[in-house]
Amino acid sequence: MTSPQAGGVRIGAVVLPEYEWRQTREIWQELEELGLHHAWSFDHHAWRTLTDLPWYDPLSVLSAVATVTERIRLGTLVSTPNFRHPAVLAKQVMTIDQLSGGRFVLGVGAGAKGGDARLLGGGELTPARRADRFTEFVDLSDELLRNRVTTYQGEYFSTVDARMVPGCVQRPRVPFAVAAAGPRGMGLAARYGQWWVTIGDAGQPGVQSEGESWKLLARQVTRLAETCEKTGREFSEIGRLVNVSRVVNSPYSSPGRFVDIVGRCRDLGFTDVVVNHPRADGVFSGRRTDFLHAASAALSAFQP
DSSP: OOOOOTTOOEEEEEOOSOSOHHHHHHHHHHHHHHTOSEEEEOOOSSOGGGTTSOOOOHHHHHHHHHHHOSSOEEEESOBOTTTOOHHHHHHHHHHHHHHTTSOEEEEEOOOOSSHHHHTTSSOOOOHHHHHHHHHHHHHHHHHHHHOSEEEEEOSSOEEEEEEOOSOOSSSSSOOEEEEOOSHHHHHHHHHHOSEEEEOSSSSSTTTSOHHHHHHHHHHHHHHHHHHHHHHTOOGGGSEEEEEGGGTSSSTTSSHHHHHHHHHHHHHHTOSEEEEEOOBSSSTTBOOHHHHHHHHHHHHHHTOO
């Protein structure tokens, strides 16, 4: 992954895995034709207000998408240890990277409370134990995707002779996009990430005023830079990605508004901006034409 040129920002979208295949294929191919640099899927077993509505396995959807697109990067935003075991996930990731010809990005996060966390049984983890589990999840995922054979014994995950053959197309492994807001997560991003990901206030995304949200994003970018300096990682080596649909309301209500939002993100130090693809109603609802016009305007204004 190379960073955009000064003034450039990569633009992407998030498509929820809720559509039947014909519509899914049309959406992703349209995003590629539009010229977006990347597109992503939420990786949940079910999600919040959409729990009782159609929702397909995101990794299976991305496998299919990989075969009907040619250029656009694709990934999870984000996979978590709530219900994903690193050994199984790594095999799926390796496969999608092969199917896509080396376009896959593994987005990872610690996992929030809720249905995904309860899916496999057991009680809710404390924040500290959730951070411990995430550290182990990322560490093992890195080992699995770099090596042909991995044996690992941890507190939360273990695997014996896990084989990754032929391995990822991208070497030494697929890029990681690490979602993090706290110091331990930022440390993982600095150590393992090719991207760092934020949605602003992870506890209550979209609740803060826009003014407070911009201040929070600025503090997070500063914290990442400080973490990189402490760990010896070059800040410029890590892409900084923000999902503005989780930060501000109606981000693409007009081309001018979206261009202004992307510009503010660039000025804060972000290299990548994503927005949720419009749904017909409810969460992330919007007009397809508004989305297309706004994305086209931003692509023209901030071409990397």
